[in-house]
Structure formats: structure tokens, C-alpha cells
Amino acid sequence: MDIQLITYIFSTYMLPILVASTFSVLVPLLDVWSKKNKQIVFYATLFNFLIVIASSTNLLINYSNIKEFYLYLGGYTSLFDILFSVAGIMTLFATKQYLEKENYNLKEFYSLLNFAFLGMMIINHSANLLLLFLGIELMSISFFVLSGFIRTKMSAIEASLKYFLLGAFATGFLVYGMALIYGATGSIEYTIIARKLATSQFDATFLAIGFALMLVGLAFKSSVFPFHNWAPDVYTGAPTVVTSFMSTAGKAASFVAFILITKHILLPNDKIEELATTSWGMITEQSGFIIAILSSATMLIGNITALVQKNVKRMLAYSSVAHAGYILMGVVSNNVDGWAGISYYSAAYILMQIGAFVVVSLIEKQDDNRLNLEDYNGLSKSNPFLAAAMGIFMFSLVGLPPFGGFIGKYYLFLSAIESGYLWLTIVAVIASLISVYFYIGLIINMYFREQSNPIEKIHLGMANISIIIAIVGILVLGILPDVLLPTATSVFTNF
């Protein structure tokens, strides 16, 4: 490959990931170099996200996707890069105020945020199993540290330790699965694996075991039943801003991994009928069914458990488990509509869930005070804007039009029905019905109940920006879906 072409690729396709890597190395150094200027790491991180958004948008609009240097570049990767950066920006604006409130305004936070972000991008861009593993580990390890960031708080330490021990265990499954798949097919590159499978040069037993083990690892990372038990504890114990980033962008990244694995290892949907009797066909059919079961169990259990929660953060944590179940419907469908549904739903989910967590982070007080559902009583009188914002996020999480969550859900349901999973859609509908009760419960508290000692008028500061991004984004996604939906479909059509 001549030098001109390499320069060209580096300056266009590689730009987002190069920027992200540079900044994740640079930010810790900046922290050391500029002791006086305390703001610089904040702005450097913000700058990082903005450049990634700008360059990825450029790629998304003007370039198609390619595969180079073991990386997928452009296309769907740019779409997800933008989603991760938006999540990053929203978290970032809420972070400063939150850390000051907790008396933990340390600069390391920003470095870790950057590393986690880079990990997500590597997952997203990876074209082989090894890079995928690298990305997942980079992201997870950053999150282990971040969730225990407030190191004098018992609940945070517990969260961090729990996440680390279980996470390390899950990583074991993941890497074992990868090794077996390498053994079964003789390659770690997705496309070569897919080609070997298509020409039936593989060992069916090892493929099945390897795939199952990887499924376990990924299910853990995206808090899918029955590997979801860590999530509520970790999401509750971790600092709220960390939870908001980890339960949205982190989850979206895990689903990209899901898409990559299922897309390349399982049979394409349109060939299932003609190859149903081959071992590959059988593995595909059974895995599809198993993932569908996992998906339905995840959404039911997440929503049912959320019903009885008294703590807002814990309620949102369980609801986040349930949403993993909805997103998994797109993996089950294993077609373009399913993947497009995943990206659309992830976008809506990132906006509404981070929005909700930002409101929580503003209302909560030091040492986990003011996190109960009753504390939200009468919020519409004391803080009308926060209450209205939270109301919109809740309605969107329920999946009511005209908010983004509805269109996302509609598209996921559509993809599942198209690929013949009507029963899964009905389970999802029942799960959504259950979820109505607790989301609406919060709105009841805010609007219809009164409190004897109302919350003071809360100073929003920069968190205001995150909330406004979330509201505008949800409304745009809900009213003008053509902004994203055609792009989401087209990037997956030829990938």
C-alpha cells in the first residue's frame, strides 16, 4: 500500500479513532503538566468528543464503510461513535457539578472517561476477535475504577469490587469462547470466520461451545438475564454520572459487539430455510431461540423487579436491565431492520436514560441522600423545569409517542415481527405494560403529590445543557425520525 493512500485513510477514515486515542493519552499528561489550570482536562475531554462527532458525521455523510488495518471504518461505526460521544458530552456536563457536590473533583475522572470512551470505540471498530477483546477490556477496566471513584463511600467500593470480580470472571468466558472459535474456524477475523463457515470448513462442536461461551461473556457485559444481577448493585453504588455513562453508552457498545458476533457467526436470516439441516443452520436456529428467551426474560425480570424499588437509582438500574432486553430483540431478528432498530433505540435510550440520571444527580445530595421516590414529591412546584424534563424522559422510557423511545420500540417490534418472532413482541408489550406502572409512579410523585418540606430551587449550572440536549434529541427522534432512521438502515445494508 503506497504512502499516499495510507495518509488519505489516516486523515479521513481513521481520524475519529486517532483523535480519541491521542486524547486518552494526552488528558492524563495535561493533568500533570498544568497543575494551575484546573479546567483544562475538562475542556480537552469536551474537545475530544466534539472532534469525534464532527469527523464521524463527515464520514457518515460523505464516505461509505471500508475495512483497513483490522478495523471497520466509516458506515455504522461512525454512527455509533457519534452516539458514544453524545453520551460522553451529556455525562461530562453533569460531571463537574456532581463531583463538586460529592467533594471529589479529581482530574483522574476525566482520564478514565476518555479511556472508557476509547474502549467503546475499539469495540465498535474491531474487525477481529482480538481487538474486540481489547476494546471490551479497556472499557470494563475503566468502568471498574470509575464505579469506585468515590473511594470513601462503602457502597461505591462494594459496587466496584463486585463489578470487578464478576467482570473478570465473565471476561474469562469471553476469551475462552474466542479461543474455541479460533480453534473451530482457524481465524480470528470476522470475515474469514464467516467465509469458513459458509464453505463449511469448521468444527461444529467447538463452534457451538465457543459461541455459547462468548454469549455468556457478552450477556454479562450488557446485563442480560441471567447475568444481570451485578447491574442494579453497581449502578446504584457507582457515582450517578458514571452510572449514566456506563448504563447507556457502555451498553450500546456491548450491543455493537453482539451485532458483530451474531452477524458473522450465525447464518444470515434469508438462508436459514435452505440450510436448516446443516450443523451451522442448527446452531443458528437454536442460538436465535436462546437469545429470544434471554431477551424476553431480561425485559420481564427487569421491569417486574423495578416495580418494587423505592430508590430512584435502583429503579432506573432495573429499567436499564429491561431496556437491554428490548434492544436484544434487534439481535434476535439478525437482519438490517433489527440492527437499525438497535442503533435507533440506542440513540433514544442514551438520550432519555442519561437525561433521567442527570436529573437524579442534580436532585441527590451528598452521601446518597434524597434518592428515594418520595423525595420527588411536589417537584413540579419547586423545580418545574426538572419535573417537566423528568416527565418527558419517563414517558419516552415507557415508549409513548411523540417521544424517541416510541419510534425505537416500534422499529424493534417491527424487526422482530418481520423475522417471525411475534411471541417475543407480545412479551415485550407485556413487559412495557408492567413498566408503565413505575415510570408513571415517578410522575405521580412529581406532579400529583405534595411534600411538607419541598426541595429548594436547584441550581442547574452546566447540567442544563445535558438536559436540553436530551429533551431536544428525544423530541426530534420522536417527531422527525427521518433524521436518523434512513441513515441507520443504510449503514447496515452493506456492511
Added chain:
Amino acid sequence: MTPFILTLFLPLIGSIIILFLNKDNHKIIKYSTLFISILTFLISLILFFQFDSNNPNIQFYINQIWISSIDAGFRIGMDGMSMLLVMLTTFISPIAILSSFDSIHHRQKEYYFMILLLQFAMTGVFVAMDIFLFYIFWELILIPMYFIIGIWGGKNKLYATVKFFLFTIVGSLFMLVGVIWLANYAGNNILGTGFTTDFIKIRDVASQIPFDNQVWLFWAFAVSFFIKVPLFPLHTWLPDAHTEAPTPGSVILAGILLKMGTYGLIRFNLELFTQASINFAPLISWFAVIGIIYGALVAAVQVDIKRLVAYSSVSHLGFVVLGIFSMTALGIQGAIIQMVNHGLSTGMLFLLVGMIYERRHTREIAEYGGIARIMPVYATFFAIAMFSSVGLPGLNGFVGEYMTLIGAFTSPILNNWAFGIVAALGVIFAAVYLLWMYQRVFFGTNDNPANHHLTDLTKREWTMLVPLVLFIVWIGVYPSTFTNYSENSTRKLINTIEKQKFNRVPFPEIEAMQSDTLNNISKQIEK
């Protein structure tokens, strides 16, 4: 086309304007809301006169691409039934808003925002000619109504509003599955042009959906509509919601929202899943008849006037459902005019109950007695509304009930006189519970000192009631003004039904007109 767009969007624009007004300036908020809704009514009048009632098809059709990848379009249009219901919406809304001046005293800005948003969504439900768009409007109703009951409601508002919300959303989420399944099946398997929610396209091929699937789709849609109507035994949310809602909320709920269910039954269940509808007609008619009798009996024993009126809705809507599932031209015509009637008479009853509640802050029948002597004008208006609700010949209620009963008697699909006979008993019961209540409240001795100083109606209250009375009498004396509008679109529907059941076309002249207007529509699409 502009009056049509304005009729739909003016309330939305209004609600956004309200958002930017100063929240302490109550007068401006109130009067601009009223102004917007009256303006919408005037514009919809233009539409009413532009409408060609001889044309059985969808008129003023607009087809804009909205979400390209799932072919959900901004498709709106009206046939005769939609026209009447849109007029009902634009007519009742200003009256409800005027009545809010007396009954809403706190958080006014939010209230008027919600009520205009509600008007937008209700109009949208009646004009949407795209199933996805219909679903959006259908769900959009939920949010403003939830807040209207929850914030400005009575003592038990929390219970009532949560119940209302949960009942409605249970139905609508199953409808969502139905919508997606239908759009996928019709688009991919029958038309072969890919997923679509275009109502007209789906309607033209709907008869090709296999019967087994039609059954499921029928119930997926119908349960949602039955909850909204509400049909016995899914009615339990209604008495709570009606009683706890503030007066204007009840007026809108009874006057317009319930009609969305019956509208949906005609528009979707009858038109799309005709075979399944024919199959289930007797079953549903039985539920309707039970609802008529049950609603009337329960209404008779109520001690709260508002609750009594609420249960009378269950009974009256039973007639509408019976008329719809008689599947005769007369029955469906009767059902449509009865929807309008019920909106006028029950809306008026709720207004009147609200007026006395504002004066006495109680709705217990036992608290009153001899009111006719203290408030003669009020008593007269109440009598008119009551007689309209009872179905006294010469007032509107009679026309609708008479037509639905004839429909039930002569229906070749129900083919059983029992429906008509039992339902006719409901008319008698209605007379019993309403007259009895009237007697206890307005006649007898006036021995409660709290009632001695009640003042009669104010000018504002006159303004609300007179237009309602005008239309109650008009429909009672000369219903053709209104029934003409829905006549041909109903006949067209009957043609579709009878073609599938008996393989005959009862109204061939409508059939001849169809091809022309279809051409018109396709011309519009080309433009």
C-alpha cells in the same frame, strides 16, 4: 386544503403560544385559549360547507411522506363520519374551555396548554388516514388527559387517573402489535411493496387477509376500542375518571374521547376486518346489550349526580356499539348520529352538574331538593338535557336510539329480535333513573338551608348552554342536515360488508361513484 390543515394544527400552535405566555397573566391565557378554539370552530365550519356529502369517499386527502423507511405518511382526510366527529370536537372544545373559566383555579397555564394539546390530538384521531399516525394521535390523548384528571381532579384523582392511564395503555399496546403485524402482512405479503401503514392501501386489500389472522387482528384493535368506548365489562375506569375529572375534563371525556372508540370500531374493525366483524357481531352485540341494561341499573342506584351521568354513558354507548354491530345502514347511521347526540346531551349534563357543584361543592343527590323553585332557568336547561338523554321524541336522543334499535331489529347479520327487545328496555330504564334523579333534585321540599341562597345561571353559563340546546333541538327536529353527511360513506361500508357476507350490493349507485373518486384521489397523489 388550508382550512383542513388549520383545523388540525391551530390548537397545537395555540398550545405552543400558551407555553410562552406569562404564567401569572391568567386573563390573557384564558382568553387566547378561548379565541383559538373558537377560531378553530369557525374554520372547521368552512370545511363543513366545502364537504361534498354525496361523495362516499375520503375527501380533503393529504398524503405527505413522513417516515420513509417504514412508509408511515402524514396522511389525513375525512369521510362523512370523520366530518361529523371533527365538528363535534371543534364545537364542544370551546364550550369546555369556557366552562374552565369557572372551575379551574390553579396552575392555569399548564391547564390551557394541556387542553389545547388534547384538542389537537382528538382532531387528529378523527382525520388520520394512516394507521401509524392514528396510533400516535391515539396515544397522544393519554398524556394531557392524564394530567387534567391528575392535577385538576377531585378527591380521588390519583386512583382515577392511574386507572384511566393503565386501562387505556393496556388496550393500545396490543393494538400496536396489531398495527405492526397488519402493516407487515399487508405490505410484504399481499401488496409486495414493503411495510406500509397507508390506510387506503391496506383497506383495499384487507379482504385478502386470511380469516384466522383477521380474528387476531380484530381483537388486537377491538380491545383497545372497547376499553375506550367503554363496553361492558371493560367500563370500570369510566365512572372513576368521569367523577374525578374537573367539569371540562368530564365534558371532553364524555363528549369526544369516548367517541374515539366507536369511531375506531367503524373505521378499522368494520372496514378492515369485515369477516371477523361479521363473525363476532352477535357476541359483541350481547355485550353491548348487557352494557345498556347494566349501565342503566347501576346508574339508578347512584347517590352522586355526576356518577349517575357517568354510568348513563355506559348505557348510551351500548346503543352505539349495538348500532355498529347490527351492520345495517340504518344501524350505523344511527350509531354515528348517536355519538354526536351523546356528546351534546351528556356533555351538557356534565356542564350542568359542574355548575351546581361550583355553587354548593357537593354532588350528593340527597343534599338537594326543590332546586326548581330557586333556580328555574337552571332547572329548565337541566330538563332539556335530561329529556335529550332519555330519548324524548323531538329531541336528538330519540333519533339516534330509534335508528340503532331499528338497525338491530332488521339486521340480517344479527338475525335475532332479542337484541332489539332487550335494548329497548334500556330506553325505559333511562327514563326511570334520570327522571327519578330529576325529581329528587329539583322537586320536593327545599328543606336544606344551604340551598336557599343559590343563584341562577350567569351570562357565561347561558352562553355555554344555548348553543348546545340549539343543536339538541335541531338534530331532534331535522336530523337530515347531519345524517346526510355520513349517509353515503356508511352505504359504501355496508356494500363492502354485504358483498363479503351475502355476495350482494345493496346500494349499487354508491359503487358506481367509487371509481370516479378513487381516480380523484390518485390524481391528488400524483400532484
